[in-house]
Amino acid sequence: MPQQLTLYLHKISPYSHRIELALAEANIKYKAHQVDLFNKPKWFAATVNPLGKVPAITYGGPDVDPAEPSSLSFKLAESNVILQFVAELYPESGLLPKDxxxxxxxxxxxxxxxxxxxxxxxxxxxxxxxxxxxxxxxxxxxxxxxxxxxxxxxxxxxxxxxxxxxxxxxxxxxxxxxxxxxxxxxxxxxxxxxxxxxxxxxxxxxxxxxxxxxxxxxxxxxxxxxxxxxxxxxxxxx
Incomplete structure (x- = not known):
């Protein structure tokens, strides 16, 4: 069974949009959760990304409400790092060449x-x-x-x-x-x-x-x- 993947994003962020594009191109199932960048919830920095920035993802762990991320999930931030992680997680997508x-x-x-x-x-x-x-x-x-x-x-x-x-x-x-x-x-x-x-x-x-x-x-x-x-x-x- 594939692991749960949740993307924390905001519509104005081009760096969030990068992850959306990669996930769409690879036809990867995921949850999307909009983070209000102008009134950031305290739980986001406390439990997902200490810098309070989007994009960020949680991967693995139980399938929970994105606003209550599990401590068992893997957390990752920075758009290009996330892109490479997703590409390597789904090598069949061709998002990152093998050569x-x-x-x-x-x-x-x-x-x-x-x-x-x-x-x-x-x-x-x-x-x-x-x-x-x-x-x-x-x-x-x-x-x-x-x-x-x-x-x-x-x-x-x-x-x-x-x-x-x-x-x-x-x-x-x-x-x-x-x-x-x-x-x-x-x-x-x-x-x-x-x-x-x-x-x-x-x-x-x-x-x-x-x-x-x-x-x-x-x-x-x-x-x-x-x-x-x-x-x-x-x-x-x-």
């Missing part, structure tokens, strides 16, 4: 996304940097790492590399379409126009392929995210 070289490519891609795509994107969106040029350099780096077909990040199968970047691509689409961010008015729209240039064609082909996958469509709510961003993101520079 050492392909496996290394997946892990390298994940690290590159966090360092060179996610971080500069957040820095720009929240006004910590003036320009999106560093973000574009990250786009170019990611594009250079994509498989030749441009359908998946690595090889010819969906892996945790795709799950790592998928939620960020959805949020990139929102930024370019709504211009929401702590940057000068019009910068989000301008970035979207720049990404239409031929030099980014492979990246944009990949973006479209990821956005069209049922796993992302079924777990994504762009309208909700856009509305939340309007209230959470500080006043931008006009």
């Amino acid at each position: 050492p070289v392909e496996r290394a490519k997946v892990l390298f891609f994940m690290d590159a996304v966090d360092r060179h795509f996610d971080k500069p994107g957040n820095d720009w969106m929240y006004g910590r940097t003036e320009s999106y040029e560093v973000y574009l350099k990250g786009v170019e780096m990611i594009q250079g790492l994509l498989s030749e077909s441009g359908e998946f990040a690595v090889g010819d199968h969906y892996t945790i590399a795709d799950a790592t970047i998928g939620p960020l691509l959805s949020r990139l689409k929102i930024t370019c379409g709504t211009d929401i961010g702590v940057f000068s008015v019009g910068q989000g729209t301008k970035l979207g126009e720049e990404l239409k240039a031929p030099k980014y064609a492979k990246f944009m082909k990949y973006v479209q392929a990821m956005l069209e996958r049922p796993s992302l469509r079924d777990t994504n709510d762009e309208a909700y995210l856009a509305e939340i961003w309007k209230t959470l993101i500080p006043k931008r520079r006009d």
Whole structure:
């Protein structure tokens, strides 16, 4: 019998969304429990993740109410660590290649996304940097790492590399379409126009392929995210 798996998440968290995508792609049965990040229950930090962050999972132990996790279950946090755990727990899913070289490519891609795509994107969106040029350099780096077909990040199968970047691509689409961010008015729209240039064609082909996958469509709510961003993101520079 498969062990119980519970995912603690929040809809605004792209890192929670990564786990949702991997579990959906592998057709893994699990419980999902939304954690109110703006009014965190005391039991969450006390019994699941001491840092109080999502995503986090419990694995194994008795099948209990997620709000009353068992001390017998294994607890794990940090999105990329959880992704690798899930992939190794269900090797038949293909989420992590068996070949050492392909496996290394997946892990390298994940690290590159966090360092060179996610971080500069957040820095720009929240006004910590003036320009999106560093973000574009990250786009170019990611594009250079994509498989030749441009359908998946690595090889010819969906892996945790795709799950790592998928939620960020959805949020990139929102930024370019709504211009929401702590940057000068019009910068989000301008970035979207720049990404239409031929030099980014492979990246944009990949973006479209990821956005069209049922796993992302079924777990994504762009309208909700856009509305939340309007209230959470500080006043931008006009």
